[in-house]
Amino acid sequence: MSSNDGRKRVALALGACAFAGTLLYFVVGGIGNNLVYYWGPTEVLAAGPKAQGASIRLGGLVEKGSIVKGEGSNMSFTVTDGKKSFPVRCTSVPPQMFREGIGVVVEVTVAGDGVFESHRLMVSHGNEYRAPDDPASVDLKKLMDSTDGIRSPDKE
Amino acid sequence: MKPKTLVVIGGTLLTAGCFWGLLFAPAEVFMGDVYRIFYIHVPTAWNGLLLLTAAFICAVMYLMKGDLMWDDRLEASMEAGVVLSALLTVQGSIWARPTWGVWWNWDPRLTTTAILVFAFAGILALRTSLKEPRRRAMVTSVATIVAAADVPLVYFSVRFWNSLHQIQSSPETVSAAFVWPLRVNAIAVLLLMAGLISIRAETVARLREAGSEPPPLPSAQVEGAR
Structure with a gap:
């Protein structure tokens, strides 16, 4: 060489x-x-009329107490970033992890009445993994049906 | 330590870690049993990125030193890295369906990982078309260095951009009961891969010395004997 x-x-x-x-x-x-994967409510507001009619991804937290269940799988809730929030209407069945206070990314278009019409609702999971204080207290059957009412011991 | 010893220790630890994680560790408060895939998904991610980083280092070493030994090591670590990152996307998808509600979405972490798999699988395919060892090593090394730019992108994508994928967990965000089985599996996969790639690098070296031809298939040997 x-x-x-x-x-x-x-x-x-x-x-x-x-x-x-x-x-x-x-x-x-x-x-x-x-490169933007989703907009938060504040960013959507900043975009102003550009967001109207366009398909965008809206990301944020499901506001506490904002989930209203309607007929069938109809449901509405509010997505917030702590400063601004937007109402979202959804007709699809939400993922099992969907609950108050959890992060979501929703593919939406803005409907005429200013409500965000959801085409796809995704739940984002944080980087926290918590073991229950008492493992026997986690009823897996119940967990499969709904995640309502199960509290993280570390957060309370 | 001999490569085979590493494989045996790694395999044993992986079995133990999986039993621990799947059967003895408690369920997660919100996800229930769904979370358990992280005992394999996280070690796969760490080691996959590590192997592709190793391939990058081998590429730089080959170009600096010109010793084909580095090209053999590159091939071995890249093959293992591609297998792990392909498995990573499949595992992630399986976890995402019950958690996020979708199998796939073009979020920055998922997109950069998909690029990773295709880029490095492409380099492996490219290698098979180059028969002259020095030329093959040179082309592979340059392509590997360029593709390796995606490795830090995968790792930091969740911090650089808004993403659906969560940011890295740490012992502060993961309950103590989950941390050890995860560590055992991470070390297990590391040892397993270290053993397997040393064995593979040796095989690659022998193939290269034998003229880059794979050993004849059993049927071909029978025909040759006739």
């Missing part, structure tokens, strides 16, 4: 690293700011 080969390889290594670094820089810095 000639030293010429070695120089070529090292140059390739430096070139590839520089290219990968530049790529990362643009994705994280430049394009990254325009």
Whole structure:
């Protein structure tokens, strides 16, 4: 192997690293700011008329006491980021984990009456995993039916 | 330590960790038994990203040193890394359906992980079309360094952008009862992978020295004997 080969390889290594670094820089810095998976209520409000009629993802927390169950699987609730909140109407069956205070990402369009019409309701799970104080107290049958009424011991 | 010893220890620990996590650890307060997939999902994620980082280091080492040994190690760790990241998306999907309500969504974490799987699987496919070992090593190394830019993106995607996927857990956010079986499994997969990739790297080296041809299939051997 000639030293010429070695120089070529090292140059390739430096070139590839520089290219990968530049790529990362643009994705994280430049394009990254325009990559948005969901908008929070405040951001939707800031977008103003742009949000009207468009399909967007709205993310936030389900406001306490805002879940109203209607006929069949009809349901409405409020998505909040603590500052602003928006009403959401939903006709699909919510995921099992859906409950007050949990994070949700909803694919919505703004209906005429200012209510967000949900096409897809997703529940986001936090990074917390809690064991119950008394494992025997967790009734798995009940948990499969609903998550209402089961409290995290660490949070109370 | 011999690679086979690592595989045996890793396999034993993985079995023990799974029994612990699946049968003896308590259920989670909100998710019930659904959460238990994290005993395998989290170790898969950590080790998958680690293996692909190892492939990146091998790529840089090959280009700096020019020793084909690094290319053998690269192939072994990349194969294992691709298998783990493919498994990772499947496990995540299985967990997501009951938790999020969907099998898949183009959230930043999921999207960058999908790119990871396809990019590195693509490099492995590319390798098979290059027969000359030095040229293959050179092309693979450059492609690996570029693709490796996605590894930190996968890890930090949940912090850089809004995402459906939760951010990293830590012992502060995970009950003590769940932490140890998770650690056992993480170490188990690490040892298992360390053993398997050393064995595989050796095999790759022998294949390369034998002219890059895979050993003849049993049927071909029978035909050759005729």
